[in-house]
Amino acid sequence: MRMVDLIVKKQQGKELSKEEIRFVIEGFTDGTIPDYQMSAFAMAVYFQDMTDNERMEMTMAMAESGDQIDLSDIEGIKVDKHSTGGVGDTTTLVLAPLVASTGVPVAKMSGRGLGHTGGTIDKLESVPGFHVEISEEKFMELVNENKVAVVGQSGDLTPADKKLYALRDVTGTVNSLPLIASSIMSKKIASGADAIVLDVKVGAGAFMKTPEDAENLAHAMVSIGNLAGRKTMAIISDMSQPLGRAVGNALEVEEAIETLKGNGPEDLEELCLELGSQMVYLGGGAESLEAAKTLLKEKLTNGEALEKFKVFLSAQDGNPDVVDNYALMPQASFTKEVLATETGYVTEITADDIGVAAMKLGAGRATKESVIDLAAGLILHKKVGDFVEKGESIVTLYANTEKTAEAEEMVQQAYHYGENRVEPTLVHKIITE
Ligand code: URA
Ligand code: CA
Numbered sequence: 001m002r003m004v005d006l007i008v009k010k011q012q013g014k015e016l017s018k019e020e021i022r023f024v025i026e027g028f029t030d031g032t033i034p035d036y037q038m039s040a041f042a043m044a045v046y047f048q049d050m051t052d053n054e055r056m057e058m059t060m061a062m063a064e065s066g067d068q069i070d071l072s073d074i075e076g077i078k079v080d081k082h083s084t085g086g087v088g089d090t091t092t093l094v095l096a097p098l099v100a101s102t103g104v105p106v107a108k109m110s111g112r113g114l115g116h117t118g119g120t121i122d123k124l125e126s127v128p129g130f131h132v133e134i135s136e137e138k139f140m141e142l143v144n145e146n147k148v149a150v151v152g153q154s155g156d157l158t159p160a161d162k163k164l165y166a167l168r169d170v171t172g173t174v175n176s177l178p179l180i181a182s183s184i185m186s187k188k189i190a191s192g193a194d195a196i197v198l199d200v201k202v203g204a205g206a207f208m209k210t211p212e213d214a215e216n217l218a219h220a221m222v223s224i225g226n227l228a229g230r231k232t233m234a235i236i237s238d239m240s241q242p243l244g245r246a247v248g249n250a251l252e253v254e255e256a257i258e259t260l261k262g263n264g265p266e267d268l269e270e271l272c273l274e275l276g277s278q279m280v281y282l283g284g285g286a287e288s289l290e291a292a293k294t295l296l297k298e299k300l301t302n303g304e305a306l307e308k309f310k311v312f313l314s315a316q317d318g319n320p321d322v323v324d325n326y327a328l329m330p331q332a333s334f335t336k337e338v339l340a341t342e343t344g345y346v347t348e349i350t351a352d353d354i355g356v357a358a359m360k361l362g363a364g365r366a367t368k369e370s371v372i373d374l375a376a377g378l379i380l381h382k383k384v385g386d387f388v389e390k391g392e393s394i395v396t397l398y399a400n401t402e403k404t405a406e407a408e409e410m411v412q413q414a415y416h417y418g419e420n421r422v423e424p425t426l427v428h429k430i431i432t433e
Pocket of ligand 1: 165174179180181183184
């Protein structure tokens, strides 16, 4: 096989076989296929697309390009959830204990990564004592015992995707549906997921700008998952504003606890119930999505989800008393109110700008070396559909520095006002096949 022939074959819009796709991905991973040929291949895919089978083979080849996590020592169906770029997305913190409280195992491997706020691990480290430095053995043991545990990601997962993503970034081929879908799915499959729930965000601040694009991506990923033998479902959810009210690490843990107590922001609770229903259903914990939702509502009301959160924290040496005393978590020394510059209805809150504001306050990492300020972040008091008077507080900033001007400016940039009230839609669509 010669790479040049496969580039031409794809350029002509023909379907590549499993062996041909393996040849491309394996050769690119081990360096026998140079970047310039892979770039041409990516561009051919960009223009010619891939069939469902090609996408699945591409995904599997990338999933198998490096280490793969074996979760077979954990009893039950392991369901993983993936969100395409939420800002201040507190769902994982809520879903882990909530889903576990139904008996469906949640084996969460998480990275730290760069971003507006920390990753799930950083957020949880706001709880005094909590840590993820546990052995793989201990991790499996905890999941079997409590149905939930979180561990830091180790090993070299999907090196083919890492290399290809870097190449796409500089060759104008990031925005290709088959390449995005296979990239995301390869990571989930390499992480050991038996079933996958996807939260595809749509809106100005999201990767997918239109509901149509988001739906196409969701269908592509659901199809890959199902062809690869991993039951997959997706939700298309709104990103015309951040989810919930808190953006930051300790602030999001607090918001998650409030949600587990049944007092969370409506949109956060609703999305958690939707995503959680799919997780519980795919995990075999309920006969239907409706039954799963009823069960989850029960777990929020009867306190079992909250209790599960305490058990989960304690098992990894975290102080469970935070649940009743938020002051045990890092606290910011300064707060600053951001005031509305106009009177009217909030029509949009650009999530990206809010994320950057949180990062400027210290909540996220700009580079791998950045140190996160767990106390930093912001709380949104006004959301889409709310009426505000000029001069009213729309957001409170939390920081350990008085230099909040840049963050304040980003918040002002994020808020859009209008004369007419718009009703936010949270869940645009549920895709089950
Ligand atoms: N996120 C990914 O992991 N991969 C892509 O290609 C795009 C977004
Ligand atoms: Ca939030």
